[in-house]
Amino acid sequence: VRGKKVALVTDSNVGDIVGVAAQAELVRGGLEVEGFTVEAGEASKSWTVAGELLEAFASVGLDRTDAIVALGGGVIGDLAGFCAAVYLRGIDFVQVPTTLLAQVDASIGGKTAVDLRAGKNLAGAFKQPKVVLADTEVLDGLPDGEWRSGLAEVAKGAIIDSEEFLAWLEDNASALVKRDPDVVTQAVARAAAFKADVVAADERESKERECLNLGHTLGHAIEKVAGYGAIPHGVAVAEGMRFAARMAVEFAGAEEKFVARQFALLDALELPQLDLELDPAALVEAMRSDKKARGGRIRLVLPVSPGTWATLPVDEETLLEKVRDHFA
Numbered sequence: 189v190r191g192k193k194v195a196l197v198t199d200s201n202v203g204d205i206v207g208v209a210a211q212a213e214l215v216r217g218g219l220e221v222e223g224f225t226v227e228a229g230e231a232s233k234s235w236t237v238a239g240e241l242l243e244a245f246a247s248v249g250l251d252r253t254d255a256i257v258a259l260g261g262g263v264i265g266d267l268a269g270f271c272a273a274v275y276l277r278g279i280d281f282v283q284v285p286t287t288l289l290a291q292v293d294a295s296i297g298g299k300t301a302v303d304l305r306a307g308k309n310l311a312g313a314f315k316q317p318k319v320v321l322a323d324t325e326v327l328d329g330l331p332d333g334e335w336r337s338g339l340a341e342v343a344k345g346a347i348i349d350s351e352e353f354l355a356w357l358e359d360n361a362s363a364l365v366k367r368d369p370d371v372v373t374q375a376v377a378r379a380a381a382f383k384a385d386v387v388a389a390d391e392r393e394s395k396e397r398e399c400l401n402l403g404h405t406l407g408h409a410i411e412k413v414a415g416y417g418a419i420p421h422g423v424a425v426a427e428g429m430r431f432a433a434r435m436a437v438e439f440a441g442a443e444e445k446f447v448a449r450q451f452a453l454l455d456a457l458e459l460p461q462l463d464l465e466l467d468p469a470a471l472v473e474a475m476r477s478d479k480k481a482r483g484g485r486i487r488l489v490l491p492v493s494p495g496t497w498a499t500l501p502v503d504e505e506t507l508l509e510k511v512r513d514h515f516a
């Protein structure tokens with residue numbers, strides 16, 4: 189931080205758990221801390237809350253040399269990061285992610301956003317944090333559903349990254365489910381490094397970064413059709429990964445035994461197969477409105493073998509048939 193002041197943005201859960209300690213640490217570092225707490229939950233990732241934060245920053249005289257610290261999960265990272273991108277046309281920003289998902293995924297890569305009524309993340313900016321500080325100790329009290337959401341991203345990273353990461357995760361899946369501290373630390377370091385590498389190669393998502401969507405096109409559709417909150421995000425993404433694994437056999441030459449490996453890994457991570465009745469047509473419709481559809485065709489990321497992947501532009505008719513088969 190070049191200036192003296194820090195705006196510490198957190199949510200109502202995290203503030204209670206680590207807010208005071210974080211504030212004390214910053215003060216000990218000689219900084220003047222202004223704390224801002226928003227209501228926990230996705231609803232705070234809004235244009236309205238962003239506007240309130242910006243007004244509050246101005247009213248405490250936060251200037252160009254000061255910095256914003258995001259202390260929380262992906263909601264806080266996206267929201268505070270977005271504010272950091274636009275406040276005074278951009279001021280320094282630090283991420284202190286406190287969920288597994290934010291440590292392995294959301295805090296890395298520089299994408300920030302708020303949601304619009306028409307959909308999630310529809311207004312945003314690229315804003316790289318100066319630094320990301322992830323302390324795995326804060327994850328101790330994270331609820332199970334949140335833990336699984338992070339695990340799905342770790343699995344995605346391992347499958348896309350390499351045989352080495354995948355084999356490591358297979359060996360350590362049960363320790364990770366039990367939250368063994370050493371294994372958690374390694375998993376966060378590996379998955380965060382994976383994401384940082386991908387993003388460094390392609391900051392604005394044209395090609396390389398597309399692999400990060402593995403499982404997410406169908407995953408987002410499942411969440412939407414089931415009703416947000418009905419299924420943990422990670423369980424929906426894991427189902428999307430199972431679908432992609434099968435599609436890869438048919439359309440990208442993947443081996444059946446690779447599919448079996450991915451299914452076994454997701455099982456071991458306690459990301460179970462869904463046994464919900466979801467309307468395939470509604471799922472395809474939701475996939476179409478996902479902003480990643482291009483030129484009328486839905487693009488799927490398919491894992492071909494550990495460390496290699498392909499994209500498949502697929503027409504809706506085929507997709508409908510395959511989604512139906514998958515859930516049959």
Ligand SMILES: NC(=O)c1ccc[n+]([C@@H]2O[C@H](COP(=O)([O-])OP(=O)(O)OC[C@H]3O[C@@H](n4cnc5c(N)ncnc54)[C@H](O)[C@@H]3O)[C@@H](O)[C@H]2O)c1
Nearest residue numbers: 201202228261262263264286287289290294299326329330
């Ligand atoms: N920018 C990106 O690249 C990117 C990537 C993935 C996801 N995201 C975004 O991230 C958001 C989801 O992130 P999330 O899953 O971290 O959600 P979140 O920020 O809502 O956190 C989940 C819940 O956990 C609580 N929590 C946070 N830290 C805790 C702790 N240490 N102990 C106990 N409880 C804690 C929060 O208060 C909240 O209730 C979504 O808005 C998504 O769009 C962004």
